[in-house]
Amino acid sequence: xxxxxxxxxxxxxEAALHGMLSGITRANDGPLRFTVIHQFADDRSARKLAAxxxxxxxxxxxxxxxxxxxxxxxxxxxRISAVLGRAGAATIAAYRxxxxxxxxxxGPYFGDNYIGHEPVHWLYVWMARIHRKPAVLYATSxxxxxxxxxxxxxxxxYRCFDAVIVREEISAAHIRALFGTRRRNVDVxxxxxxxxxxxxxxxxxxxxxxxxxxxxxxxxxxGTASPEARRANYDAAVSAAVKELCAGxxxxxxxxxxxxxxxxxxxxxxxxxxxxxxxxxxxxxxxSVYDESQEMLAQRALxxxxxxxxxxxxxxxxxxxxxxxxxxxxxxxxxxxGVLQLAGLSDVVxxxxxxxxxxxVDVARTVREHADDVRExxxxxxxxxxxxxxxxxxxxxDIMDGAL
Numbered sequence: 269x270x271x272x273x274x275x276x277x278x279x280x281x282e283a284a285l286h287g288m289l290s291g292i293t294r295a296n297d298g299p300l301r302f303t304v305i306h307q308f309a310d311d312r313s314a315r316k317l318a319a320x321x322x323x324x325x326x327x328x329x330x331x332x333x334x335x336x337x338x339x340x341x342x343x344x345x346x347r348i349s350a351v352l353g354r355a356g357a358a359t360i361a362a363y364r365x366x367x368x369x370x371x372x373x374x375g376p377y378f379g380d381n382y383i384g385h386e387p388v389h390w391l392y393v394w395m396a397r398i399h400r401k402p403a404v405l406y407a408t409s410x411x412x413x414x415x416x417x418x419x420x421x422x423x424x425x426y427r428c429f430d431a432v433i434v435r436e437e438i439s440a441a442h443i444r445a446l447f448g449t450r451r452r453n454v455d456v457x458x459x460x461x462x463x464x465x466x467x468x469x470x471x472x473x474x475x476x477x478x479x480x481x482x483x484x485x486x487x488x489x490x491g492t493a494s495p496e497a498r499r500a501n502y503d504a505a506v507s508a509a510v511k512e513l514c515a516g517x518x519x520x521x522x523x524x525x526x527x528x529x530x531x532x533x534x535x536x537x538x539x540x541x542x543x544x545x546x547x548x549x550x551x552x553x554x555x556s557v558y559d560e561s562q563e564m565l566a567q568r569a570l571x572x573x574x575x576x577x578x579x580x581x582x583x584x585x586x587x588x589x590x591x592x593x594x595x596x597x598x599x600x601x602x603x604x605x606g607v608l609q610l611a612g613l614s615d616v617v618x619x620x621x622x623x624x625x626x627x628x629v630d631v632a633r634t635v636r637e638h639a640d641d642v643r644e645x646x647x648x649x650x651x652x653x654x655x656x657x658x659x660x661x662x663x664x665x666d667i668m669d670g671a672l
Contacts, residue, residue, distance in 0.1 A: 276308030280583025291661030411442025436606025
């Protein structure tokens with residue numbers, strides 16, 4: 269099984285990859301070997317995670333030098349193997365030996381938000397068509413598709429898949445609108461994020477302390493008026509919401525980085541936010557930033573141990589949902605909004621463009637005062653959505669078996 273378009277250096281992307289590999293392995297009868305073409309700057313965490321989980325994985329970097337990339341494209345145009353470099357030859361060999369090609373969970377890597385590198389992801393899907401291999405889009409997000417010049421390429425890319433599966437209804441609506449009433453349409457199926465296929469038990473904790481786990485994003489508010497003021501407003505609102513969740517009891521607040529080992533680390537921002545939270549909360553509240561070197565499963569165990577989660581990033585919302593932990597979700601893209609809609613928890617969602625201190629505090633108070641109800645709904649949704657996510661893995665196996 270060849271997995272392409274795998275993002276990395278992010279605990280959330282690692283969780284989605286781990287969930288996909290786990291689910292497909294459970295769904296398959298017999299041995300299974302994966303080749304993962306990825307964008308990790310540092311793939312050591314992913315390699316360690318896969319090895320400790322018993323997966324048979326070969327790792328290849330999607331990042332080619334300009335010369336290697338040009339030689340790969342030239343080969344695809346001419347089919348002359350002699351023009352390939354070493355990395356390009358390994359890439360082509362991976363396609364030739366694959367029984368099925370899976371475009372990895374994540375994104376939206378097809379859509380305007382990441383248009384700068386979207387064509388690279390198109391190419392890795394097109395290579396499945398060139399090599400006549402069945403292909404599956406594995407529970408990604410998609411869209412929006414307002415850059416109209418790119419839309420013919422996007423439609424062609426989606427038509428290359430034998431199954432188009434997305435992880436929430438908003439992405440499905442984006443793809444359906446992309447095709448409209450065109451005769452050559454695609455069937456879009458909705459499941460949910462791959463990480464839901466793995467349940468992680470909570471880490472042990474001090475029961476005398478309420479635990480609030482926070483994931484926040486240093487959102488730039490590009491293209492808006494007064495971006496610095498809006499960033500300050502966001503930080504103040506998150507700090508006030510944390511104070512409301514602590515509600516004057518002995519409490520520990522843990523801020524959790526998602527990005528690691530790259531120039532885009534978020535731990536420095538979280539250290540600044542932790543200082544803001546310390547200023548806002550009572551003296552008996554302990555505030556710390558989680559060690560960014562801790563692996564993904566340890567991080568998920570921390571989220572599972574929380575009394576409350578403030579999820580300013582997508583996968584922390586999934587982690588809280590999977591563990592049945594009451595949360596406040598502050599989505600910066602439609603993917604988190606869509607997943608919480610699937611879970612029946614839209615009432616805990618405050619989109620980042622609508623954040624004010626008062627609104628976030630009001631939602632935090634409602635979640636705290638009705639924690640048992642939110643917890644019960646979250647646990648029921650977690651059970652239902654784990655099964656829904658497993659359907660994605662079974663679809664991959666069905667398509668692979670049909671091709672053999």
